[in-house]
Amino acid sequence: MTRYEAIVNLGDDFIKLMGKSIIPVHILDWKVYYEAYLKQTELLMKQYGKPRKTWAAGMVADEYSISERTMFNIIAFMEAV
Secondary structure, X not given: OOXXXXXXXXXXXXXXXXXXXXOOOHHHHHHHHHHHHHHHHHHHHHHHOOOOHHHHHHHHHHHHOOOHHHHHHHHHHHHOO
C-alpha cells in the first residue's frame, strides 16, 4: 500500500488527525497536487497512448505555482510503500 492509498483510506479521519497536529497540514496540499498529477497523467495517456509523467508533473507544477522538483518530491513521497 502506498502512502497515497493510506491517506485515502483514512477518509474523514485524515482531517481529524490534521486537526490534532498528528499529520502536517502540507500533506493535504500534497494530496491535492498528487491527485491533479494523476488526472493529468490519465488525460495525457488517452491523448498520446503512453504515459507522459514528466509532462504531467510539469503541467501540475505550473498550474499550482510550485517547482517541478517539488512536484517530483511529492510524487516520490506519495508513491513510496
